[in-house]
Every structure is written in structure tokens, then in C-alpha cells.
Amino acid sequence: xxxxxxxxxxxxxxxxxxxGNIFTALMSWLSVKSRGGKWLLRIEDLxxxxxxxxxxxxxxxDLRWLGLDWDEGGLDNIGPDGPYSQSQRGNLYAEALDRLIxxxxxxxxxxxxxxxxxxxxxxxxxxxxxxxxxxxNLISHPDRKPSIRLKVTDEQxxxxxxxxxxxxxxxxxxxxxxILKRADGAWAxxxxxxxxxxxxxxxxxxxxxxxxxxxxxxxWLYRRLGLSAPTFAHLPLICNSAGQRLSxxxxxxxxxxxxKIHSPESLVGLTAHLAGLTATPDPIPAKxxxxxxxxxxxxxxxxxxxxxxxx
Ligand code: GLU
Numbered sequence: 001x002x003x004x005x006x007x008x009x010x011x012x013x014x015x016x017x018x019x020g021n022i023f024t025a026l027m028s029w030l031s032v033k034s035r036g037g038k039w040l041l042r043i044e045d046l047x048x049x050x051x052x053x054x055x056x057x058x059x060x061x062d063l064r065w066l067g068l069d070w071d072e073g074g075l076d077n078i079g080p081d082g083p084y085s086q087s088q089r090g091n092l093y094a095e096a097l098d099r100l101i102x103x104x105x106x107x108x109x110x111x112x113x114x115x116x117x118x119x120x121x122x123x124x125x126x127x128x129x130x131x132x133x134x135x136x137n138l139i140s141h142p143d144r145k146p147s148i149r150l151k152v153t154d155e156q157x158x159x160x161x162x163x164x165x166x167x168x169x170x171x172x173x174x175x176x177x178x179i180l181k182r183a184d185g186a187w188a189x190x191x192x193x194x195x196x197x198x199x200x201x202x203x204x205x206x207x208x209x210x211x212x213x214x215x216x217x218x219x220w221l222y223r224r225l226g227l228s229a230p231t232f233a234h235l236p237l238i239c240n241s242a243g244q245r246l247s248x249x250x251x252x253x254x255x256x257x258x259x260k261i262h263s264p265e266s267l268v269g270l271t272a273h274l275a276g277l278t279a280t281p282d283p284i285p286a287k288x289x290x291x292x293x294x295x296x297x298x299x300x301x302x303x304x305x306x307x308x309x310x311x
Contacts, residue, residue: 005037013055028206034293041070067286108146109135131176162233169216209234
């Protein structure tokens with residue numbers, strides 16, 4: 001049945017998972033399992049330089065160790081809508097791109113990153129880059145290979161997120177026309193994720209709230225492709241005790257280190273407590289959290305700052 005509840009976890013296999021990834025995986029698993037839904041594992045290995053098969057294998061091993069089993073997807077391509085690794089799905093992205101090109105929604109862009117950066121306001125401090133529209137009306141540039149961009153319009157894209165609440169973005173102001181295929185031929189995340197979530201029947205997309213603007217870009221793409229968008233549920237971000245977003249630099253919070261000092265139940269218990277699902281950080285198996293899960297405590301904060309004593 002196509003309209004069953006289906007969530008997904010879509011890690012990029014560019015390193016070992018850390019506590020932030022575990023938090024996302026556990027919450028999205030619980031969110032669908034607590035309502036009788038299915039959970040899918042998709043390997044987002046679009047970036048050939050950074051993605052490694054070995055990391056995908058370790059992600060699967062870490063998920064199994066945590067007790068988070070998937071109903072569909074993974075390296076073994078379980079299910080009807082595979083393959084479930086993005087590196088093997090280029091034909092589907094090409095088809096979607098052809099449709100967008102045919103409807104006049106795209107244009108080739110010959111700008112280099114340096115050229116785009118030179119057009120940005122000097123004091124823009126949040127790291128956001130807004131494409132200035134340079135190539136919208138340019139026909140060709142003989143010595144360069146183009147990227148392909150999707151046109152956006154000057155209008156608000158509004159949506160209600162299951163956790164983060166109401167959000168509205170004007171894509172023309174927030175990011176400008178965005179990339180679907182890079183000049184080196186690599187598929188962009190935004191196109192791949194929309195094509196895949198739609199083709200795999202995903203109805204609930206849960207991930208970190210650093211991807212809220214991406215949700216607006218993806219809604220825009222769903223509309224251009226005539227597809228219906230899933231429900232979005234953006235989680236608070238976990239920060240280290242210094243208040244910074246977790247990254248590969250937080251080696252002590254990587255699964256490699258965490259598995260040395262925790263049992264699966266102790267790590268799951270800690271993560272559930274950070275999410276506000278349990279009153280104490282006591283060990284608990286993931287499946288015992290299914291009846292305890294609620295989205296409610298996740299709605300109360302945008303950031304979860306770790307205190308050193310919890311780990
Ligand atoms: N592959 C992305 C990441 O690991 C996930 C994006 C998503 O869930 O849409 O950050």
C-alpha cells in the first residue's frame with residue numbers, strides 16, 4: 001500500500017556515526033514504529049570523493065547494534081524500490097532533470113564558486129550564499145562545463161513541520177536558483193533526495209533542523225515535478241558541551257568511542273533522556289521506548305546542549 005506511514009534514515013557514508021546521527025536515527029525509528037509504520041535505510045553516497053562503502057557497512061553494523069532494524073533498503077537492497085544507494089540511482093535523477101529542463105524550469109550556469117562569492121554582501125555572517133541569477137539569461141560559455149540550476153521565484157514557501165512548527169522561506173532571498181546537477185556531473189542532494197523520497201513512498205522525513213531551508217527547497221522541487229511532499233519533522237540539534245554542533249572532530253562522541261564504553265541499552269537510554277522521553281538516563285532497549293515515544297518533548301527546544309557529565 002503506497003500511503004502507509006514510512007520514515008527513513010538517510011546517512012551519508014563519509015565517516016562513522018556520532019551521537020547526533022544516533023539521535024536522528026533513534027527518533028525517526030521511534031516516530032514511525034510508535035504508529036505502526038515502516039522504516040527505510042537509504043545510503044546517500046552521492047559524493048564519490050567522500051563516500052566509502054566501508055562506512056556504509058559500519059553504519060549498518062552500528063544501527064543493528066543499537067537495535068534499530070530497517071524494513072526496507074540498506075546495502076542488501078531489501079524492498080521493491082531499490083537500489084537504495086544513491087550512487088546507483090543516476091538514471092532516475094536524469095529522468096527528473098529532463099522533465100524539469102523540458103518545462104523550462106532550469107538553466108545552465110557557468111559561474112565558478114569564486115565568481116558567486118564575489119557577488120555576496122561583504123558582511124553576510126551566517127555563511128549563506130545567495131545565487132545572484134547571473135546565468136539566467138546567458139546562453140553559453142564556450143570554455144566551461146555548466147552546472148544546471150532550478151529557477152526559484154520571489155514568493156514565500158510555507159509549511160508546518162511536525163516538530164519545528166510553522167516556517168516560511170522566500171527562496172529567491174534565502175538561496176536563489178539552486179543546483180540540481182554540478183558542473184562535474186555529480187547530482188545535487190536536493191534533487192536526489194526529492195526523487196528518492198517520492199519514488200520510495202516515504203511519508204515522513206525526520207532529520208536535524210539545520211535542514212529546514214532545504215525542506216523549502218525540496219517542497220519547491222516537489223511542486224515543479226508534480227509530486228506530493230512528505231511530512232517534515234526537523235529535530236533539535238545536539239551540540240557539544242562548548243555549544244558547537246557535533247562533527248567528526250568530536251571523536252569522543254563517535255560510535256567507535258561510544259561503543260567502547262556503553263552497551264546498546266545504555267547509549268539508547270542516554271539518547272532517549274536527551275530527547276526528553278525518559279525522566280532518567282537509565283539503560284533501556286530501543287524497542288521498549290516505542291510505547292513511550294511522543295513528538296511533544298522534541299518541540300520544546302531547537303538545541304540540545306550536552307553536559308560533559310552525561311557522557
Ligand atoms: N544525507 C544527509 C545527511 O547525512 C541527510 C539528509 C536528509 O535526511 O534529508 O546529512
